[in-house]
Every structure is written in C-alpha cells, then in structure tokens.
Amino acid sequence: MNTSVIVSLAAFLVLIFAIGIWSSRNVNRKGSGFLQEYFLGSRELGGFILAMTMIATYGSASSFIGGPGVAYTEGLGWVLLAMAQVATGYFVLMVLGKKFAIMARKYNAVTLVDFLKHRYNSKAVVLFSAFSIIIFLFSAMAAQWVGGARLIESLTGLTYTSALFIFAVAVLIYVILGGFRAVVVTDTVQGVVMVFGTLVILIGTIIAGGGITNIMNDLMAENPNLVTPFGAEGNLTPAYVSSFWILVGVGVVALPQVTVRAMSYRNSQAMHRALIVGTIVVGFIMLGMHLIGVFARPILPGVETGDHVMPMIAMEVLPAWVAGIVLAAPLAAIMSTVDSLLLIVSSAVVRDVYMNYIKPDATVKRVKQVSFGVTAVLGVLVFALALSPPDLLIWLNLFAFGGLEAAFIWPVIFGLYWNRANKYGAILSMAAGVLSYVVIHQFYPDPFGMHSVVLPVVLSFVCFVVGSLLTQGRTDAALHT
Amino acid sequence: MENNGIDLHSDPRYRIANREAVIGVVLVIINFVWWYGFAYGLGSAPPEEYTFVFGLPAWFFWSCVAGFLLMVILVTAVVKFAFTDVSFDEEEEESR
Numbered sequence: 001m002n003t004s005v006i007v008s009l010a011a012f013l014v015l016i017f018a019i020g021i022w023s024s025r026n027v028n029r030k031g032s033g034f035l036q037e038y039f040l041g042s043r044e045l046g047g048f049i050l051a052m053t054m055i056a057t058y059g060s061a062s063s064f065i066g067g068p069g070v071a072y073t074e075g076l077g078w079v080l081l082a083m084a085q086v087a088t089g090y091f092v093l094m095v096l097g098k099k100f101a102i103m104a105r106k107y108n109a110v111t112l113v114d115f116l117k118h119r120y121n122s123k124a125v126v127l128f129s130a131f132s133i134i135i136f137l138f139s140a141m142a143a144q145w146v147g148g149a150r151l152i153e154s155l156t157g158l159t160y161t162s163a164l165f166i167f168a169v170a171v172l173i174y175v176i177l178g179g180f181r182a183v184v185v186t187d188t189v190q191g192v193v194m195v196f197g198t199l200v201i202l203i204g205t206i207i208a209g210g211g212i213t214n215i216m217n218d219l220m221a222e223n224p225n226l227v228t229p230f231g232a233e234g235n236l237t238p239a240y241v242s243s244f245w246i247l248v249g250v251g252v253v254a255l256p257q258v259t260v261r262a263m264s265y266r267n268s269q270a271m272h273r274a275l276i277v278g279t280i281v282v283g284f285i286m287l288g289m290h291l292i293g294v295f296a297r298p299i300l301p302g303v304e305t306g307d308h309v310m311p312m313i314a315m316e317v318l319p320a321w322v323a324g325i326v327l328a329a330p331l332a333a334i335m336s337t338v339d340s341l342l343l344i345v346s347s348a349v350v351r352d353v354y355m356n357y358i359k360p361d362a363t364v365k366r367v368k369q370v371s372f373g374v375t376a377v378l379g380v381l382v383f384a385l386a387l388s389p390p391d392l393l394i395w396l397n398l399f400a401f402g403g404l405e406a407a408f409i410w411p412v413i414f415g416l417y418w419n420r421a422n423k424y425g426a427i428l429s430m431a432a433g434v435l436s437y438v439v440i441h442q443f444y445p446d447p448f449g450m451h452s453v454v455l456p457v458v459l460s461f462v463c464f465v466v467g468s469l470l471t472q473g474r475t476d477a478a479l480h481t
Numbered sequence: 482m483e484n485n486g487i488d489l490h491s492d493p494r495y496r497i498a499n500r501e502a503v504i505g506v507v508l509v510i511i512n513f514v515w516w517y518g519f520a521y522g523l524g525s526a527p528p529e530e531y532t533f534v535f536g537l538p539a540w541f542f543w544s545c546v547a548g549f550l551l552m553v554i555l556v557t558a559v560v561k562f563a564f565t566d567v568s569f570d571e572e573e574e575e576s577r
Contacts, residue, residue, distance in 0.1 A: 076541050080520050083545045087509050090556045094505025099498035101569055212536030224528035227538050229520045238521050245513060268566045275564075279556045283549040417502065 005315070006156050008324025009331065012193075013170050016335070019186050039110050039180050039347045045265045047273025052191035053184040054261050054274070055282050056336035058088060058252065065147055065334075068293030069306020075219065075226030075297075077236045079290040084241075086286065087249040089279035093271055095253055096262040099416050101271070104263035111344075112256040112408065113352040115263070119415040122423035123357075128430050130352040132407045133256050134345055138382070140400035141341040145171075145386040147307070148334040154311050155327060164386055167335075172379040175339045176372050180264070183339045190332030195281060197326035198288035201310075204317035205295045218298035226297070243450035246457055247402060254408035255401065256348075257340045342382075346375040399441060402453035406433030409457060410464040418468075425468030433460030494567045504559055512552050519544035 036043070071078040107118035117126045149164035156163065175183060209215040219226040230236050252258055265271050296313040303309050314323045350371045355362060410429045414421035437456035445452050524540030534542035
C-alpha cells in the first residue's frame with residue numbers, strides 16, 4: 001500500500017523483537033527462580049513500568065480499533081461511555097492494593113489462581129478458575145489476534161493469512177523467549193507509543209477538521225444526536241452507559257491479566273507512582289482515541305467498517321511516515337494485550353493445572369520445557385482459530401471480560417477483605433456468575449437496559465455471601481484478620 | 482506452600498491496606514457522580530440549546546474533560562497525603 005508506512009511498522013516490530021531477546025537474558029540470570037521470573041518478573045516492577053503495563057494490557061483492540069470505530073458511528077455518547085475506564089487507572093491498584101501485594105507474597109502466589117488456591121484451600125476453586133481463565137481468555141486472545149492481523153492487512157495490503165502469520169510469529173517469539181519481563185518492558189515501549197500516537201493523530205485530526213468548533217458544527221448539521229450523550233439513534237440510555245462502569249471500570253479488578261500485575265510491583269512507592277501515572281495515561285488515551293473517532297466523521301464521511309476508521313484517519317491527516325509510526329500505536333496495544341493473555345493462559349495451564357494436579361514433583365527443567373511448550377502450542381491453536389475468525393471482534397472480547405469478571409470479582413474482593421469468606425461461597429459464586437452470564441448473554445441480552453454483566457455480578461455477590469454464611473464452622477476459622 | 486506455617490493473623494499493615502481500599506471506593510463514587518451528573522444534567526437539553534466550552538459541548542467538557550482532570554488531581558492528592566509507605570518484605574517487617 002504505502003512503503004513508508006510499511007517501513008515504519010517493520011522497524012517497530014524489529015524493535016520489539018530486540019527488546020524481547022534482550023529481556024530473555026534475565027530469565028536465566030535472575031536468582032529468584034524460573035517461575036517467579038518467567039510469570040512475574042521476580043516482583044520487581046517499578047512505578048512507571050507498572051502503570052504502563054496495566055494500561056497496555058487493558059487497552060486492547062477494542063479500545064484502539066473497535067472503540068474509535070463505534071465512536072465514529074455513535075458520536076460523543078460513546079466517548080462518554082469510554083471514559084468509565086478512567087476509573088481503572090486508580091481503582092484497581094487501590095482496591096487490590098497493598099493487601100493483595102502482601103498476601104500474594106505470604107502465599108508465594110504467582111498467579112491469581114495461586115492466590116485463590118491458598119486463600120480458599122479448595123481443589124474445586126482452583127480447577128474451576130483455571131478452566132474459566134483458559135476458556136474465556138482464549139477467546140479474548142483469538143479476538144485480539146484477528147484485530148492485529150486485520151490492522152496489518154489494512155496497512156500493508158497483504159492477505160489476511162500472511163498478516164496473521166507475521167503477527168503470530170512476532171508475538172510468539174518474544175513471549176516464549178522473554179516471559180513476563182519481556183512482556184512488561186515491551187508493554188512500556190508500546191504504552192509510550194500509544195500516548196504519543198494518540199496525541200499526534202488527535203492534533204492532526206483537529207487541524208484537518210478546521211478546529212473543534214468547526215467539527216462540532218459539521219456534526220450537528222449532519223445529526224444533532226452525535227453531540228448528545230445519547231448516541232446517533234438516541235438509544236444509549238443512561239442505565240446502559242452507566243452499566244459499563246461495571247464492565248470496563250470497577251469490574252476490571254477481577255481480570256487475571258490485571259491482577260497478576262498487581263502482585264508484581266517492587267514496593268509501595270512503585271504502586272503510588274503507578275496510581276498517578278496510570279490515571280493520567282489511561283484517561284488521556286481513552287479520551288483522545290475515542291475523540292479521534294468522533295472528529296474523523298466530518299473529515300472522512302461514509303466509512304462503513306468501524307475498524308477501518310482509525311487507520312484511515314491516520315493516513316488521511318498525517319504524512320505517510322508519521323502515520324506509519326503512530327499506527328504502530330494500535331498495533332502496539334493489540335500486541336501487548338495478546339502477549340499478556342498468552343502468558344496468563346499458559347500460566348493457568350502450567351502452574352495451576354499441571355504443577356498442582358498432574359505432576360507436582362516436576363523438576364525446574366521440566367517446568368521450563370513445559371512452559372515454553374504450552375505457550376507455543378497455545379499460540380498455534382489461537383492462530384488456527386484466527387484463520388477463519390468470527391466477525392464480531394468487540395463481542396468476543398467483551399464476552400470474555402464479562403465472564404471473567406462474573407467469575408472472579410467476589411472471590412478476589414471477599415478473599416481479601418472478608419475474613420468469613422470461605423470456599424463454599426467462592427465456588428457457588430463463581431459457578432453462579434459464569435453460568436448466569438453465559439445464559440443471559442446468549443438468551444436475554446442486556447436485561448433492564450443494562451449490560452449483560454450486571455446481573456451475574458449481583459447474583460454472584462448474593463451467592464457468595466449466602467454460601468459463606470450458611471457454611472460457617474465447616475471450614476477452619478478465619479485465616480487472617 | 483501451604484499456609485499453615487505462615488502468620489496470616491493481625492498484620493498491622495492490613496489496617497493501612499484496608500483504609501486505602503476504602504479511599505479507592507470513595508474516589509470511584511465521586512468520579513461516577515461527577516461524570517453522570519454533568520453528562521445527563523447538562524446533556525439532556527435539546528442540542529440546539531447547548532453551550533460550548535473550548536468548542537466542545539458543555540456537558541461533554543465538564544463530564545469527560547474536567548472530570549478526568551479532577552480525578553488526576555484527587556488521585557495525586559490522595560497518594561501524596563493519605564497513602565502510607567509499607568514494606569512488603571516480611572523479614573524486615575518482623576525485625577522491627
């Protein structure tokens with residue numbers, strides 16, 4: 001399509017490779033043991049890196065490609081909805097907070113499931129959570145791969161299959177080689193690229209549209225609903241938009257790829273710094289990226305596929321070589337989400353299932369081989385799934401997020417802050433949350449005008465409390481105070 | 482790896498952690514009320530009657546732009562003045 005765009009993108013991929021390989025030296029060198037290092041980076045993250053890796057993991061294809069595409073269609077109402085995500089910048093780290101960091105260290109936990117295992121002492125909890133993670137994150141990951149490949153496809157003009165192949169090879173190499181540390185370091189590079197990419201495209205778009213006032217007038221002339229909080233058709237109700245505070249705001253505390261980062265920081269100063277940096281960066285990126293989608297409308301009218309808005313506007317308003325560099329931003333977002341997910345799913349298989357129940361006495365060398373092997377096999381499986389992708393990128397992705405939130409939110413929160421929480425409550429709550437979510441999502445979507453995730457979260461709350469209270473005395477007394 | 486040998490009771494650091502978690506919940510409530518109040522308070526008027534701040538509709542400016550800046554200020558203030566440094570290193574903690 002455009003040589004300078006391709007050259008810039010290729011340079012970015014090479015940079016990411018180099019970082020992955022460089023980081024991999026640490027996997028063998030650090031003294032804290034292979035597992036702690038490969039899956040957790042030896043709990044050494046500083047504040048800036050912590051903030052960036054949380055945002056990069058969380059800001060996925062749906063925020064950077066799908067989200068602006070929907071904002072293009074719906075107008076400012078969708079930007080309003082997206083701003084619910086500012087809460088993730090501070091809420092996750094404050095609520096999981098120091099308690100999670102301290103308990104994870106006491107339990108020597110490497111994954112979310114590790115934490116649940118030690119907190120609840122229950123095989124059922126462990127297996128149920130590990131399989132929820134494997135199933136839900138696997139589908140989220142497939143959605144992200146499709147997004148990444150589509151982006152490369154639309155930028156370079158390669159076929160979808162070759163684009164997917166390039167993407168898959170790039171992701172697998174650095175996840176397998178570098179582990180968690182490579183992932184978070186590249187997340188940081190990608191986070192920085194995203195911030196500058198957002199800024200540059202936003203400014204370029206405002207200039208191309210003749211200033212914000214001009215763009216607003218154009219939008220109002222086309223359809224006044226575009227500048228209201230209610231969406232182009234007027235059907236974004238306050239209840240629906242607010243319910244996204246659960247799905248993409250506070251519910252994010254329960255996502256395993258996010259919680260693992262909340263146990264990986266070095267000290268409380270790092271956490272404090274990450275709170276401030278994270279809030280600024282996540283708010284800026286969400287506001288900027290979605291505004292770009294809205295502002296693009298008068299400049300590029302009539303784009304049919306939402307996913308194409310972002311690449312098209314960047315190439316429209318910027319010189320080609322700048323467009324190439326900043327389009328690395330959404331690609332960066334997708335890759336960094338994918339690499340984290342891949343690592344989480346592989347840790348669920350290796351750590352939570354294999355080491356717990358299949359071969360507890362495995363040697364370090366064996367665990368290492370299994371970890372690399374499982375990561376590679378998972379990558380190939382996702383590749384196969386992404387070859388003939390389901391069309392609904394956001395749907396698959398949000399489906400997975402909702403399912404994980406319904407499963408984990410109360411076992412995590414009550415596990416941390418309610419001493420009488422026990423395994424009966426936890427397993428009841430997880431089962432009720434996941435089952436009701438799948439049923440509601442499939443057969444009665446968006447009950448009472450709210451997103452499908454809301455009722456399952458309420459239901460799993462009730463199940464947890466009732467389940468725990470009815471079974472007091474059947475487990476050991478409170479584990480901690 | 483079982484937690485039998487580990488002291489999970491009455492860690493003094495938990496009081497700090499609990500307080501900070503409550504602060505997180507309070508912040509998110511403030512954030513939500515501000516966001517919702519301005520968006521649907523100002524934005525429910527017919528679009529012809531909108532006022533504009535920096536070219537953006539007033540509801541959007543106050544809810545999303547100002548709301549975001551408010552949260553940055555609140556988070557920074559809370560972290561600087563209300564959050565306490567604790568050690569995560571257990572041996573160090575016990576020797577105090």
